[in-house]
Amino acid sequence: MAKYPFSEIEPKWQKYWDERKTFKASEDPSFSKDKRRYVLDMFPYPSGAGLHVGHPLGYIATDIYCRYLRMNGYNVLHPMGFDSFGLPAENYAIQTGTHPAKTTRENIVRFKKQISILGLSYDWGREISTCESDYYKWTQWIFIQLFNKGLAYESEAPINWCPSCKTGLANEEVKDGECDRCHTKVTRKRIRQWILKITAYADRLLADLDGLDWPEAVKAMQRNWIGRSEGAQVSFRVDGMDEAIEVFTTRPDTLFGATYMVIAPEHPLVKKLSTSGQKEAVDAYVDKAAKKSDLERTDLAKDKTGVFTGSYAINPVNGAKVPVWISDYVLISYGTGAIMAVPAHDERDWAFAKAFKLPIIQVVAREGSPEARLGACGDPEECFAEEGIAVNSGNWNGTPTADFKAGITKWLEERGQGKLAVNYKLRDWLFSRQRYWGEPIPLVHCPSCGTVPVPEADLPLTLPEVTSYEPSGTGESPLAKIEHWVNTSCPVCGGPGKRETNTMPQWAGSCWYYLRYMDPTNAKAFVDRAKVDYWMPVDLYVGGAEHAVLHLLYARFWHKVLFDLGLVNSVEPFQRLINQGMMLGEDSQKMSKSRGNVVNPDDIVREFGADAMRVYEMFMGPLEVSKPWSTAGILGSSRFLERLWAMSEKPLVDDEPSGELLKLLHKTIRKVDGDTSTLNFNTAISAMMVLSAEANKLDALPRELWSALVRMAAPYAPHLGEELWFKLGNTESVSKAPWPAFDPALCIDDEVTVVVQINGKLRADFRAAKDAGKEELERTARAMPKIQDYLNGKVVAKIIIVPGKLVNFVVH
């Protein structure tokens, strides 16, 4: 038997789908809301590097699912587009002078070609590309909505700076003190930046995670990243000054143990608190801290450093005078930038107090300890950071931590010296980049009107042509040098103004692309609300886990803002999320050029066909887990498809399949149906393999069985599916055919194997009618000679009988 001619079949059907727009989606009102599905892939950055077999994994999965849904009568929105602003094209432009738009468009063509040979059922009529001005016009428009809502602000605080990418980075883009993209050590730099106030949505970004059908790991990562912590804000009066230091603490119950305070080197009170004697030392320390990178301030510098200001603060609970220190272990960006230090109950304060010989007073004792009963103790030998019972705390002695926290917070509040407070680890989003290839931020700086947005009628504010793409590295983008572009008139007063020269980060375009797919050519609005109501929210979103906090957090933030503006219908954009696992190389290592273990999908398609590659990638194991590629392994999937092809050459008969085979058919439909709907594609394929192997034993195929098998296989191997469907005499795409139905009555076996156990160990089995009663099963089991041997001379203490399954004799 010759190999089935996939190299002819596959292009033929791709052309057929393309010409007939088989997968075009429209807002057809005849589909009820519950018969509509929006299935989305994370869109790619069209890199010039080309794909490896792991890249299309998620695309194949969603494609199978969409084809399955269509056959089950759903109206499916399944679009694809390109995240096309980004540094690689810009860096290539710097090297070669080629305009990034040109490189990007070429890469998109290449990318589309490479994925289109896989037979993916996208509605390409909805394709979008974030770097095209008819798209980014609306990215700019949304930015203006954020600006007008007060959610965008300028700042000059020190930021994360990547010296290699020559741009500022958001917190989320820094990993282990390195730039997430290029792994260069991040430094601190003070330049003017645009920041988005994502922290204003921290509580909702956290709370709304609960209702999402997302992997626990991703939800946990976002919860961690948002990092909500509850405590108290406490005010410490500065001795001899009309000033107070505000601190945030999660342990107000340890206030009696606060023996000193620490403010960050950037704290606004640094100058005022420094006494003349300490001024020189303070200035030197602050200067040194400013030069340290975040990495030096954290990972590398576990040894505590600091300097005394010379000033003292008054502890509100006991009036004690405590010294105020400056140290870079306190971060200006968290809480109030100042802490009360309780060395006995905080590891960091403990290390600092030891280093500078500051007093340590224990105020919490382990529950049940002698100290807890006594309410007092001597100098502690180690730091105790857990909860317990208050000691050395005046009237509060004996109070458990939780009660103490609540009580002291109320006590402080009554005296106007504190209140309940919630803090988030999440920082505002550093949103501007000092680079060329991004959306220009549509703002004009006017000397008399301030910063004003570009009027909607003037959007898109397009990128000007430049002669050099090179970033200046000084914190100005290449746009700053284009005078005719920078110099403009103020949209409010008409006077001279200057354009904002920062551009947006790559995340901007991906924050709302899923909305534009619904209405990709709308020139009047970013999306028509009626279309949003038709499709949103996204029912299934599939993509890589690397976006767990970055893209997924940013997009959720923008979506909530759009919701608040009444522009979208849901508080969350992506109801269900699945992270496809990584495809490793044959050596079980991450697939990468440098390791030389990259497998190219073009080669696989040429040798085995796209259908075989699709089926194999889904057959390998669960979608979510990482697994190594095996070119030898694809043979099994290839053989399965070849068997289907060979079976299609057999004559068809109109008789019903024989009893056992009919049951197998219906059980297979039930299995494949269930597993496909839950994306358990590997076990669905396995079930089809079993059915095809059984049916292949016949010389002539029952038409009903064959038709069902072809339709079940079609979402998985769509080209072969169409070919076999037409070979069956059909004249319309199998994607328009109904998914086969199963008869539950035919899924039940008349006779089942019942196993017999002695003390839980399997000793024998027998066949019995499926509905045989307990008495009958026990009688049959007891009658077996082998079982009689085991029971002989033993006392049967108990018999467990599960009808249709087993008989277990418990003996001794």
Add this chain to the structure above:
RNA sequence: GCCGGCAUGGUGAAAUGGCAUACACGGCAGACUCAAAAUCUGCUGUCCGCAAGGACGUGUGGGUUCAAGUCCCACUGCCGGCACCA
């Protein structure tokens, strides 16, 4: 250190608390063939045994249960994330 996940044959893996290893790769044997490829059939967890059969077996150690890969407790290893966040 904290948070999340994973651990089953030579390999990818399957298994509503009820026959561990379905399906596939690889391997072995056979059929077909002058021969090979392709295809088809059978066998393939480990150990003992000529066999019948038996013992052991899902990272480790405990536990719950008539029965545990599955539930509970403690641990080990690997992967991912966070990490001076008060």
